Amino acid sequence: MRFLLVEDNPDLARSVQTRLSLDGHAVDWAASLADAEDHLAASGYDLILLDIMLPDGDGRDFLAAHRRAKRDTPVIVMTARSAVSDRVALLDTGADDYITKPFDFAELEARVRAVLRRRMGAAQSLQTYADLTFDPLSATITIAGDSRELRSRELRLFEILLSGPDRIFSKAQLVDRLFSAAEAVSDNAIEVYVGRLRKKLEGSRARIETVRGVGYRLTAQ
Amino acid sequence: MKRLWFASSGSIRQRLILQLLVLVAVLSWVLYLSVKTVAGSAVETTQDAILGSATIAIAEELRGGEDGVAVDIPYTAFSMLGATGEDRVFYRIIIDGVTVTGYEDLPLAEEPLGGLSPVFYTRSYQSETVRIAAVERSVLVGNKPARVEVIVGQTRSAQDAIVAQMANRAAALGLGFFAIAAVLSLLTARSVLQPVRNLTEAVGRRGPQDLRPVERPVPSELAPLVTALNQFIARLSGALTRTETFIAEAAHHIRTPLATLRAQAEITLRQSPDEATRASLRAMIRSVDDSARSVGQLLDHAAVVYRTDQRTEEEIDLVALTRDIVAAFGPAADLRDIGFDLSLPDAPIVMTADRLLLESAIRNLLDNAVKYSALEGRISVGLALEGEGGAGLVRLKVCDRGRGLSGTRSSTLTGRFRRGSNVADVVGSGLGLTIVREVAIAHGGDFRLTERDGGGTCADLSLPLG
Numbered sequence: 001m002r003f004l005l006v007e008d009n010p011d012l013a014r015s016v017q018t019r020l021s022l023d024g025h026a027v028d029w030a031a032s033l034a035d036a037e038d039h040l041a042a043s044g045y046d047l048i049l050l051d052i053m054l055p056d057g058d059g060r061d062f063l064a065a066h067r068r069a070k071r072d073t074p075v076i077v078m079t080a081r082s083a084v085s086d087r088v089a090l091l092d093t094g095a096d097d098y099i100t101k102p103f104d105f106a107e108l109e110a111r112v113r114a115v116l117r118r119r120m121g122a123a124q125s126l127q128t129y130a131d132l133t134f135d136p137l138s139a140t141i142t143i144a145g146d147s148r149e150l151r152s153r154e155l156r157l158f159e160i161l162l163s164g165p166d167r168i169f170s171k172a173q174l175v176d177r178l179f180s181a182a183e184a185v186s187d188n189a190i191e192v193y194v195g196r197l198r199k200k201l202e203g204s205r206a207r208i209e210t211v212r213g214v215g216y217r218l219t220a221q
Numbered sequence: 222m223k224r225l226w227f228a229s230s231g232s233i234r235q236r237l238i239l240q241l242l243v244l245v246a247v248l249s250w251v252l253y254l255s256v257k258t259v260a261g262s263a264v265e266t267t268q269d270a271i272l273g274s275a276t277i278a279i280a281e282e283l284r285g286g287e288d289g290v291a292v293d294i295p296y297t298a299f300s301m302l303g304a305t306g307e308d309r310v311f312y313r314i315i316i317d318g319v320t321v322t323g324y325e326d327l328p329l330a331e332e333p334l335g336g337l338s339p340v341f342y343t344r345s346y347q348s349e350t351v352r353i354a355a356v357e358r359s360v361l362v363g364n365k366p367a368r369v370e371v372i373v374g375q376t377r378s379a380q381d382a383i384v385a386q387m388a389n390r391a392a393a394l395g396l397g398f399f400a401i402a403a404v405l406s407l408l409t410a411r412s413v414l415q416p417v418r419n420l421t422e423a424v425g426r427r428g429p430q431d432l433r434p435v436e437r438p439v440p441s442e443l444a445p446l447v448t449a450l451n452q453f454i455a456r457l458s459g460a461l462t463r464t465e466t467f468i469a470e471a472a473h474h475i476r477t478p479l480a481t482l483r484a485q486a487e488i489t490l491r492q493s494p495d496e497a498t499r500a501s502l503r504a505m506i507r508s509v510d511d512s513a514r515s516v517g518q519l520l521d522h523a524a525v526v527y528r529t530d531q532r533t534e535e536e537i538d539l540v541a542l543t544r545d546i547v548a549a550f551g552p553a554a555d556l557r558d559i560g561f562d563l564s565l566p567d568a569p570i571v572m573t574a575d576r577l578l579l580e581s582a583i584r585n586l587l588d589n590a591v592k593y594s595a596l597e598g599r600i601s602v603g604l605a606l607e608g609e610g611g612a613g614l615v616r617l618k619v620c621d622r623g624r625g626l627s628g629t630r631s632s633t634l635t636g637r638f639r640r641g642s643n644v645a646d647v648v649g650s651g652l653g654l655t656i657v658r659e660v661a662i663a664h665g666g667d668f669r670l671t672e673r674d675g676g677g678t679c680a681d682l683s684l685p686l687g
Contacts, residue, residue: 016484018484019484019488022488080472080475080477081472101479102476102482102483102513105484106556151558152556172491172499180556180557181486181487181502183503183557183596184507187499
């Protein structure tokens with residue numbers, strides 16, 4: 001995915017850029033609102049990550065102007081404040097979601113996916129792989145007319161595997177994207193979720209393969 | 222009765238009215254006396270003129286002869302006097318010092334007489350007050366001039382009656398004047414104090430959040446007061462803004478570097494294959510979260526303590542507020558596959574409270590429940606009205622399937638920086654429940670933690686409505 005990060009602190013911006021690129025996302029960095037306008041004029045983005053306190057203005061004003069201009073790139077606001085009224089005010093201004101600093105990248109990814117799913121709408125979000133149909137909005141997999149519901153973490157695991165069929169994801173990589181980094185889990189915790197997902201995929205040509213000593217991949221027979 | 226927050230030094234209105242009434246009473250009395258005096262003297266002058274004419278008429282009828290003086294008292298003289306009612310009339314005629322006719326003891330004038338222009342005096346005679354006029358003239362008696370004095374007296378009952386009547390009228394006039402002036406002074410007091418009342422109303426009607434200067438035009442006497450008030454409002458508003466800016470800036474300046482630290486740790490975590498390094502990086506990230514949470518709660522706590530003194534009350538729908546806060550927790554809870562079971566009433570539950578305080582309390586309750594729930598746990602959030610007709614209490618109950626309290630008392634856990642005995646592995650500052658308790662107390666409510674049947678903890682926040 002292609003992100004525009006609007007954040008004035010260079011250390012934080014570089015860290016976010018690096019961390020997101022590890023998950024295969026491309027991140028452009030704008031250090032000010034003017035900078036952000038230039039980037040938006042030059043290219044399209046899947047999502048904007050917007051800080052509120054910026055050197056040349058308030059991120060909320062930028063957000064309001066962005067929505068008034070009928071630009072529909074989703075926006076997730078990053079803020080240091082956690083008051084619910086702030087959140088409600090931000091959502092009213094046109095933010096798609098809101099995340100409090102310091103944030104967890106697994107949580108950020110979950111929120112980004114949720115926002116994109118909501119944005120895409122039911123028809124366009126349907127994906128097919130092998131003989132199954134995947135609906136991320138309702139979190140269901142349909143195999144030969146038989147629908148199975150996925151729980152939150154199973155859904156996210158399936159989305160990650162589906163983003164690169166036949167690509168091998170290491171256990172650590174999957175744990176880092178599925179669990180909060182603050183969670184005291186071992187890398188083997190992923191086995192439980194892989195096991196559950198395999199159960200949900202039963203009867204389909206799609207299956208999750210264990211690559212011994214390396215990780216997992218989604219393949220179709 | 223309305224409670225006053227300052228010592229009262231009496232009412233300006235009462236003082237003003239009292240002073241105006243005293244002034245009006247004095248003026249009415251002076252009016253009464255002047256009218257009475259002027260009327261009295263006017264009556265006396267009129268009476269004197271009649272009495273004088275009668276006396277002169279008698280004197281003019283004197284005829285000198287060869288051996289004496291003929292006195293023909295004219296009927297008209299007495300008819301003039303008699304016109305004034307039931308007064309008695311006395312006369313005395315003296316020729317060369319000898320009383321020839323009339324009352325011999327009718328008092329003489331003390332001053333010298335002035336010919337035919339009468340001299341008037343008042344004397345007590347026959348136990349009555351008598352007004353007397355005296356004239357003199359010379360009459361020839363046998364070619365020799367003789368000095369004749371004519372003295373006529375008249376009792377004053379008719380005059381007194383007229384004066385008394387005049388006095389009554391003057392009194393009525395004074396009373397009427399007093400009544401009208403009293404009404405006018407009430408109206409004056411009212412109109413003089415109207416600007417004060419307007420100002421009081423304009424300031425009193427403001428909400429606690431309204432810190433604009435008072436701009437209503439006021440009389441110049443009130444201008445210094447309004448100026449002082451506006452300066453005070455400006456200082457208060459400055460202090461409020463500084464406090465809120467400080468809290469926002471503090472959060473920004475602490476949380477941004479923490480975010481960098483956490484991101485860097487996650488990058489390292491992502492790139493290190495070694496399980497031990499990964500475990501220690503996770504511990505590091507937990508500490509970052511711990512610090513961030515503590516900063517949040519310290520600032521929350523500061524805001525709660527500060528807001529408890531400076532409450533900004535508004536009508537709040539608890540159902541919508543709870544739903545919003547649960548929604549805000551959704552993604553974080555989702556990450557751990559934790560779900561919420563909401564049981565909220567359909568109708569709004571409106572109470573008057575400070576939004577920021579209530580929000581802090583509910584957020585901390587949910588934060589606790591999410592924090593202590595196991596992966597894939599469920600948290601039930603219930604909101605219900607209690608008491609007769611739903612008029613009494615609103616009760617928010619948040620129950621998790623966490624580790625419970627292990628016998629630690631509820632009151633211990635709500636103390637500042639106190640934590641349970643079984644939570645060493647979960648991040649926390651020990652301020653969350655303190656905030657909840659303080660908010661409960663500030664709104665006259667109650668907060669209590671109990672063990673949940675079948676494991677876990679229930680947090681129970683009850684707040685009185687209205």
